[in-house]
Amino acid sequence: MTSTTTTARSATGSVALRGVTKVYGQGESAVLALDGVSLDVAPGEFVCLVGASGCGKSTLLNLVAGLDRASGGRIELEDGVNPGLMFQEPALFPWLTVEGNVDMPLKLRGLPRAERRARVAELLRTVHLADFGRKRPHQLSGGMRQRVALARTLALDTPVLLMDEPFGALDAMTRDILHDELERIWSERRLTVLFVTHNVREAARLADRIILLSSRPGRIIWSTRVDVPRPRRIDSPEIATIAAEVTDRLRTEVGRHGQ
Numbered sequence: 362m363t364s365t366t367t368t369a370r371s372a373t374g375s376v377a378l379r380g381v382t383k384v385y386g387q388g389e390s391a392v393l394a395l396d397g398v399s400l401d402v403a404p405g406e407f408v409c410l411v412g413a414s415g416c417g418k419s420t421l422l423n424l425v426a427g428l429d430r431a432s433g434g435r436i437e438l439e440d441g442v443n444p445g446l447m448f449q450e451p452a453l454f455p456w457l458t459v460e461g462n463v464d465m466p467l468k469l470r471g472l473p474r475a476e477r478r479a480r481v482a483e484l485l486r487t488v489h490l491a492d493f494g495r496k497r498p499h500q501l502s503g504g505m506r507q508r509v510a511l512a513r514t515l516a517l518d519t520p521v522l523l524m525d526e527p528f529g530a531l532d533a534m535t536r537d538i539l540h541d542e543l544e545r546i547w548s549e550r551r552l553t554v555l556f557v558t559h560n561v562r563e564a565a566r567l568a569d570r571i572i573l574l575s576s577r578p579g580r581i582i583w584s585t586r587v588d589v590p591r592p593r594r595i596d597s598p599e600i601a602t603i604a605a606e607v608t609d610r611l612r613t614e615v616g617r618h619g620q
């Protein structure tokens with residue numbers, strides 16, 4: 362894995378996992394969270410990870426993000442690529458305005474003030490919050506806060522976006538709108554996205570490929586390509602058919618573990 366702190370604008374965003382294993386703790390209390398996970402995510406691909414609770418989805422994202430180290434195997438990112446990470450909680454700085462939050466990564470990257478101002482304005486336009494730059498997080502709805510979190514992540518200028526249930530706390534309508542927004546931004550910026558969700562319809566709506574992880578230890582047990590043309594609708598029959606198949610596989614897996 363790379364350890365440089367600059368992002369690579371020219372990088373295309375491929376992500377590879379080679380036999381990645383993660384063990385938490387030691388001795389009798391050791392937990393094998395991931396066991397030999399190998400995965401190639403192509404540049405610009407949108408991959409959704411689904412699996413029962415505790416199967417290691419967040420662990421996998423954290424390892425790719427570099428927040429934790431694998432116990433075995435390798436994670437390969439292009440030189441200089443530091444993925445952006447988004448969670449269910451937007452984790453904004455409450456004392457900063459929307460502009461201040463989006464500006465933070467640019468400041469940390471040492472960009473000059475004038476360039477930062479232009480970038481913040483552009484990013485707020487991208488997430489349709491151009492008129493809300495002076496607001497503070499508590500003045501925004503949950504969906505708007507996630508838009509700010511997305512703009513802040515995009516400010517990292519990284520080609521790889523890791524998303525851990527980013528829309529899990531939002532109502533269905535807001536989620537639906539944010540699916541459209543994310544799809545637009547993903548396609549315009551040719552981002553590589555690894556997206557964790559419990560929601561199989563959401564996975565079918567967004568993904569080029571859905572990966573199913575087994576219950577502990579997490580292993581890849583099944584995957585499928587979603588060949589439904591975009592733009593898609595979450596309530597379309599094609600998406601429902603794929604979601605039903607994923608649900609069946611997930612049920613079988615959960616049943617096997619008696620959860």
Ligand SMILES: Nc1ncnc2c1ncn2[C@@H]1O[C@H](COP(=O)(O)OP(=O)(O)OP(=O)(O)O)[C@@H](O)[C@H]1O
Pocket residue numbers: 385386392393394412413414415416417418419420421577
């Ligand atoms: N820091 C830790 N120390 C010990 N065990 C951990 C730690 N973090 C995660 N685990 C265990 O590793 C396994 C995988 O956890 P992880 O959070 O990656 O799963 P998940 O699929 O994201 O779960 P969920 O869908 O519930 O969010 C679980 O059994 C969890 O209890």
